[in-house]
Amino acid sequence: MPELPEVETVKRGLTPAMEGARIERLELRRGDLRFPFPQDFEAQVSGRTIIGLGRRAKYLLIDLDSGKTIISHLGMSGSFRIEQGQLSATPGDFHHVRSKDEKHDHAIFHLDGEGGPRRVIYNDPRRFGFMDIADRSELDASPFLFGLGPEPTGNELSAAYLAERFQGKAQPLKSALLDQKTIAGLGNIYVCEALWRAHLLPTRTAGALVTKTGKPKEALNLLVTSIRDVIADAIAAGGSSLRDHIQTDGSLGYFQHSFSVYDREGLACRTPGCGGTVSRIVQAGRSTFYCSACQK
Structure with missing residues (x-):
């Protein structure tokens, strides 16, 4: 399972492609991963602008201009792939090779912004990853983030x-x-x-x-x-x-x-x-x- 440094690397790799971009459309190719996608997930995300990417523990956080935050966990085999024209990249480094098989592409963010249109694709052969969405002001109350201890890189750890x-x-x-x-x-x-x-x-x-x-x-x-x-x-x-x-x-x-x-x-x-x-x-x-x- 990807650990904190890998998720941090994924965040840093995705930031240039996603931060400031408008989500023209979120395409979901199935109804669930480890858990069902949130109700009206496509409608809540499509048309919004991504104002920043963050990380909490092993969770990737995608902040939207609506005040909502997408919470994403990569599970055992999940990864994001950036495609722009004929170019493709998979940000992050993992102990086991990540899949690029398109049959496991389950969620596609169709983006537009500086540098032109691009796609950020979530691929997950084993489907142990998941995505959720929550109000940014209430992230600490999320069932996935509630009660987490301090970050190992923060000043609270002593x-x-x-x-x-x-x-x-x-x-x-x-x-x-x-x-x-x-x-x-x-x-x-x-x-x-x-x-x-x-x-x-x-x-x-x-x-x-x-x-x-x-x-x-x-x-x-x-x-x-x-x-x-x-x-x-x-x-x-x-x-x-x-x-x-x-x-x-x-x-x-x-x-x-x-x-x-x-x-x-x-x-x-x-x-x-x-x-x-x-x-x-x-x-x-x-x-x-x-x-x-x-x-x-």
Whole structure:
């Protein structure tokens, strides 16, 4: 499933094509994805101007001049494709290749604006993604956004904040970090990477990083820094090649080539001087990759 850096890269890739453009028509080729499209979705969107694109956790937000916001989630296999004339590009970079098979094109935004007409096409073979629409002033009350924790790149995320959330918890550290009410948008891949950078075992209890008086231990300070750094590096890698939103091959960054533990079972740990190998275990149905030699 696309994680926060991939969705941020998609947002940045779509912005030049969508921001300021008028939606001449929204074309829906089926009635549902993971959930049914909102009632009168085409009528609510067609004829509106896109005033900006944003992101909250793993959700793409498309702000309209009507005061409404489209909330889009890519699910397991969803992607957006930009087409203008004969050129086509798929913004974003994912661990698995995204589909360009037109039979899976389920929603098409027919746009017009500076640079001429273009199409932004939502493609989703497995249809686990979805779109919703809500009043921008009430986004926090959306069932998809309600109760989300702070962004991993924002100032609200701190060691003191996590100490308050983790105090007394026997929950494994990895599971605690994947709780979207604790940190919004942090997913399996980047939790593994952040824990490796912080040299912390994913099976270690979350409460072990907090003192008896509720203060963060030094390991928790390092973890917060590692979370920030791994997300920033992933966003930079994904966005570093965003030069023109119309690219014939759709290529962007490839942060997965820089993974240190994720999907590297049996390979040498990349910590200098470690000498260990990457192991894999399953936690709550998800693969966890780590090095037992340097993560404690």
